[in-house]
Amino acid sequence: MTAANNEYPKASNATLIGASITYVAGLFLLLSFAGPYWIESYPEMFSSFKRMGLWEYCFDRFRFPHYQFDKLFHGCHYIFSQEYYVIREWLLPGWLMAVQAFVTLAFMLTFSAQVLLACVIVRMPLRNVLRYEWIYVSSAFLMIAVSSGFLLLAAIIFGANCYRRDWLLYPSFNVLSWSYAFAVIACILFGLAAILLFFEARKLYELRLEAKNLVAQMQHSQPEHALHQLRGQLQQQQQQFGFYRN
Template sequence: MTAEVNNEYPKASYTILIGATITYIAGLFLLLSFAGPYWIESYPDMFSSFKHMGLWEYCFDRFRFPSYQYDKYFDGCHYIFSQELYVIREWLLPGWLMAVQTFVTLGLILSFTAQALLACVIVRMPLRTVLRYEWIFVAIAYIMVVLSSVFLFFAVATFGVNCYRRDWLLYPAFNVLSWSYAFAVIASILFGMAAAPLFLEARKLYELRLEAKNLVAQMQHSQPEHALHQLRDQLHQQQQIGYFRN
C-alpha cells in the first residue's frame, strides 16, 4: 500500500528529461575541455619547441624564451602556476587568457549547479520541496544553462581572436586550434539547445501554478460541494492536457 501511494506523485515530464540530457552531455564536453591540454597545438611536421597547451598546462620540447636572460630550456608539460614556469608566467598568461579561464570556470560551476537541480527534479528528491517549487528549480536551471552558454561563447570567441597574436606564442603560423577548444564550442552550442526545452517547461509549470492558485481562490467563494466538483473537473482537464503534451 505504501509503495502504491509513493508512486502516485507526478513524474518529471519528457521536456525536462530532454533538456536535462542535453545539459549533461554539454557538461561532459565542458569538463573535457576544461581539463584537456589541447586548446592549441603545433603542427607535428614543423618540429616546433612549443607542443600544445590547455587552460592550465603548457607543453614544450627544449623551448628557450628569447627575452629570458639566462640560457634555460623549458621541457615537458607543466602546470601553468608551477615553479618551473614561474619566470615566464607573465608571458604565458596574458590578460585575455585569464579572462578565458574565468569564463570557462564560471560556465563549469553554473552547469554543474544546473545539473544538480535538474537531477533533483527528475528523481523527485526531496519530494515535497520539488513538487512545491518545481517551476523555480527548472527556471533557475534554465538561467544557469543560458549563462553557461554565454560564458563559453565569450571564452571561445576571445581565445579564437587572440590565440594567433605574435606577442604570445612564438611562430603562431605553426599552430592550430585543437580538440579541447572544439569541445568548448560544442558545449556552448549544446547548452544553448538545452535552454529551449527548459524554458518551455518552466513557463508551463508556472502557468499551472497560477491556475492552481486561481482555483483555490474560487473555492473560497463557492459552496463546498460545487467547489469539489469544479476542482475535480479542472484537475481532470489538466491531466488530459499534460498527457497530450507529453
C-alpha cells in the same frame, strides 16, 4: 497521492531531454576544461611549443628569447607551477585569464544546474520538488543559459587572440585543437538545453498560476455556498413556524 506507490507526477519529457542534453554538454565541458589541447603545433613543423590548455603548457626544449638566462623549458607543467614562474606573465595574458574565468564560471554553474535537474528527475526531496518544481527548472534554465553565454565569450576571445604574435612564437605553426572544439560543442548543447528548459519553466509557471486561481475561486465560492445553506435553513424554519401557528 502516495509516494509509496509512486502515484505522483513524474518529470516531463521536455525536462528529461533538456537534462540529458545538459549532462552530455557537461561531459564535453569537463573534457575541455581539463584537456591540454586548446591549441597545438603541427607535428611536421617540429616547433618547440607543443600544445597548451587552460591550465597546462607543453614545450620541447623551448628557449624564451626575452629571458636573460640560458634556460630550456621542457615537458608539460601546470601553468602556476614553479617551472613557469619566470615566464608566467607571458604565458598568461589578460585575455587568457578572462577565458579561464568564463570557462570556470560556466563549469560551476552547469554543475549546479545538473544537481537541480537531478532532483527534479528523481523527485527528491519529493515535497519540495512537487511544490517548487518551476523554481528548480527556472533556476536550472538561468544557470545553463548564462553558462552558454560564458562559453560563447570564451570561445570568441580565445579564437580572436590565439594567433597573436605577442603570445606564442610562430603562431602560423599552430592550430586550434579538440579541447577548444569541445568547448564550442558544449556551448551549442547548453544553448539547446536552455531553450527546452525555458519553455518547460514557463509551462510550469502557467500551471502554478492556474492552480492558484482555482484555489482562489474555491475560497471565494465557499462563503456564498455557506450563505445559500443558511438561507435554506431559515426558510425551512419559517415554514415550520408557520405550520405550528396554523
